[in-house]
Amino acid sequence: MGGRIKLLPEYLANQIAAGEVVQRPASVVKELMENAVDAGAKHIKLIVKDGGKTLIQVIDDGTGMDETDARMAFERHATSKISSTEDLFNIRTKGFRGEALASVASVAHVEMRTKPAGSDLGTLIRIEGGKVVLQEPVQTPVGTNIAVKNLFFNVPARRKFLKSPQVEMRHVIDEFQRIALAYPELAFTLIHNGNEVYHLYPGNLYQRITAVFGKKMGDRLLPLEQETDYVRISGYTGKPEFAKLRRGEQFFFVNKRFVKSPYLHKAVMDAYGGLIGERKIPSYFIFFDIDPQHVDVNIHPTKTEIKFDDEATVYNLLRATVRHALGKFDQMPSLDFEGGILPDFRPAKPGKTYTEPSVQVSPSFNPFTEGTDKPFDKPSRKEIDRFTGFVSAANDFPSGEADNPLAVFDDTENDTGDASFQWADKYIVTYVRDGLLLVHQYRAHVSVLYEEFLQELKQGSVPSQLLMFPWETDYLPAELELLEKHRKVLEKSGIRFEIDGEVFRITAAPTGFDNRHLKRFMDELLAQLSEEIPAGEDDLNKYLALRLAQASAIGTGQTLSKDEQQKLLARLFSLENPRYAPDGKKNFITLSENEINNRFL
Numbered sequence: 117m118g119g120r121i122k123l124l125p126e127y128l129a130n131q132i133a134a135g136e137v138v139q140r141p142a143s144v145v146k147e148l149m150e151n152a153v154d155a156g157a158k159h160i161k162l163i164v165k166d167g168g169k170t171l172i173q174v175i176d177d178g179t180g181m182d183e184t185d186a187r188m189a190f191e192r193h194a195t196s197k198i199s200s201t202e203d204l205f206n207i208r209t210k211g212f213r214g215e216a217l218a219s220v221a222s223v224a225h226v227e228m229r230t231k232p233a234g235s236d237l238g239t240l241i242r243i244e245g246g247k248v249v250l251q252e253p254v255q256t257p258v259g260t261n262i263a264v265k266n267l268f269f270n271v272p273a274r275r276k277f278l279k280s281p282q283v284e285m286r287h288v289i290d291e292f293q294r295i296a297l298a299y300p301e302l303a304f305t306l307i308h309n310g311n312e313v314y315h316l317y318p319g320n321l322y323q324r325i326t327a328v329f330g331k332k333m334g335d336r337l338l339p340l341e342q343e344t345d346y347v348r349i350s351g352y353t354g355k356p357e358f359a360k361l362r363r364g365e366q367f368f369f370v371n372k373r374f375v376k377s378p379y380l381h382k383a384v385m386d387a388y389g390g391l392i393g394e395r396k397i398p399s400y401f402i403f404f405d406i407d408p409q410h411v412d413v414n415i416h417p418t419k420t421e422i423k424f425d426d427e428a429t430v431y432n433l434l435r436a437t438v439r440h441a442l443g444k445f446d447q448m449p450s451l452d453f454e455g456g457i458l459p460d461f462r463p464a465k466p467g468k469t470y471t472e473p474s475v476q477v478s479p480s481f482n483p484f485t486e487g488t489d490k491p492f493d494k495p496s497r498k499e500i501d502r503f504t505g506f507v508s509a510a511n512d513f514p515s516g517e518a519d520n521p522l523a524v525f526d527d528t529e530n531d532t533g534d535a536s537f538q539w540a541d542k543y544i545v546t547y548v549r550d551g552l553l554l555v556h557q558y559r560a561h562v563s564v565l566y567e568e569f570l571q572e573l574k575q576g577s578v579p580s581q582l583l584m585f586p587w588e589t590d591y592l593p594a595e596l597e598l599l600e601k602h603r604k605v606l607e608k609s610g611i612r613f614e615i616d617g618e619v620f621r622i623t624a625a626p627t628g629f630d631n632r633h634l635k636r637f638m639d640e641l642l643a644q645l646s647e648e649i650p651a652g653e654d655d656l657n658k659y660l661a662l663r664l665a666q667a668s669a670i671g672t673g674q675t676l677s678k679d680e681q682q683k684l685l686a687r688l689f690s691l692e693n694p695r696y697a698p699d700g701k702k703n704f705i706t707l708s709e710n711e712i713n714n715r716f717l
């Protein structure tokens with residue numbers, strides 16, 4: 117049994133990415149929990165005090181170690197997980213460097229109790245600053261119980277560098293979550309300062325995600341799955357409308373190892389394309405299963421960076437897989453009626469349809485008496501084209517025109533003959549085959565303009581127009597300097613300006629721009645410029661397009677003629693993705709006939 121752990125031969129030790137892995141309590145948590153996973157534990161318990169500054173303890177029910185191995189485990193380059201260069205290219209365990217326990221023991225007080233199956237007694241080892249101060253037999257269950265106290269007690273500079281317990285705990289929780297998500301089939305417990313933070317039962321990935329991030333998260337995810345000879349991709353990705361402005365739950369696991377990869381992240385973002393707002397980030401939990409021969413994990417000592425031997429294939433496959441998941445979602449019935457409203461939408465045709473309602477008007481109909489006259493019963497429902505049915509209901513409204521809330525349908529002075537109307541000066545209400553469509557006019561307009569501005573920006577710059585009355589405002593010298601520095605960016609967006617002492621004067625603005633919004637546009641742009649200017653050309657264009665669109669769009673509270681309503685709808689629905697505004701908010705909602713009928717029950 118003993119002697120499983122061997123010292124790595126020097127040549128092999130030298131091939132392993134060198135570097136310190138112990139930076140903060142969370143790094144210890146990661147190393148200890150990974151060791152427990154590698155030891156085949158079914159239940160892993162993490163106990164932490166003061167964000168790990170005082171205590172980090174991991175208790176597992178894995179294989180445990182005999183006396184010899186217990187001692188060997190703390191030697192540098194001592195591991196049971198690899199023994200040849202070949203092994204380095206076929207790694208299935210979390211660890212392989214044989215350095216973690218040695219590193220941890222050299223900068224902390226460590227106490228380990230461990231026992232393999234079949235032994236009566238286990239081993240207790242106490243090490244302080246790398247020196248074994250006690251080793252003796254001990255009563256202990258099968259498995260390993262390792263406690264790390266007073267991290268960096270002998271490296272004051274490091275200890276001082278640690279953040280508050282809350283901040284350190286945040287990092288600890290991050291590491292705990294990563295491992296808990298990678299191994300939903302195992303049970304995990306996390307206790308901080310005596311309080312149970314997590315008690316996770318074995319289950320599937322979906323159950324684990326909701327156990328860790330809450331039930332709500334479950335409703336926000338779309339499953340994804342794809343398998344090729346090279347790699348299997350599986351997991352969940354967030355519904356577009358739940359994407360957030362801040363980074364949150366973004367997880368990639370390669371062979372159950374949490375990895376960070378800006379490259380893969382980009383593939384996911386690419387797949388979301390226009391589905392989510394500018395600068396928003398979706399949640400995702402994406403797993404790659406791949407023959408270890410195709411991945412290099414020996415790039416960085418913490419092993420959170422990896423490299424596939426065929427990066428481009430993984431990128432493309434990932435993007436396609438996420439797109440597919442999103443595409444499926446797009447066809448899901450939750451939003452659409454039978455057949456889906458998007459493919460069926462036609463901008464309303466000029467319609468005799470509504471001037472000649474197929475439902476007969478009953479002049480005697482009074483909604484307040486349950487009379488015998490039931491005008492809606494007359495033509496059989498089958499005869500009523502759904503569209504005309506709806507419109508005629510408006511025409512059938514029995515009281516005087518002035519009282520008719522839907523009288524707008526009788527408004528023939530603006531005769532495009534199209535069945536839409538504006539409500540609350542905010543929404544355009546129109547119909548689709550199976551119900552009503554309520555379009556948020558401001559967002560719809562932003563979406564349409566965004567695409568147009570983006571096109572113009574991509575081609576160079578937004579056309580601008582001289583202002584008859586230049587717009588002037590005062591800025592601080594530092595702000596003026598910033599604006600001057602980014603003159604090109606402003607000119608790209610169609611803004612020409614002069615700086616005259618402390619006066620900032622805009623002489624030309626983008627064509628069609630609502631100049632009442634110049635101030636807001638400038639203030640927001642300034643705020644952005646002082647923070648960071650989107651680095652890539654692409655990001656900058658998108659950013660400017662969004663700001664320009666927001667500043668130029670018709671607001672809520674603005675009355676639209678029917679013609680304007682129709683044009684806006686037609687433009688909106690000619691977009692590739694009419695559903696969401698560039699900031700990720702909904703452009704429209706639908707009310708199916710069923711939903712409406714149900715409200716009348």
Ligand code: ADP
Pocket residue numbers: 120121147151152155176178179180181189190194195196197210211212213214215216217218259260
């Ligand atoms: P590595 O994990 O890279 O091999 P470590 O320093 O983390 O290096 O651990 C050294 C060795 O100690 C491991 O290879 C393993 O054999 C043994 N070991 C560490 N932790 C455990 C544990 N919780 N249960 C059983 N064996 C362990």
Ligand code: MG
Pocket residue numbers: 147150151210211212214216217
């Ligand atoms: Mg290890």
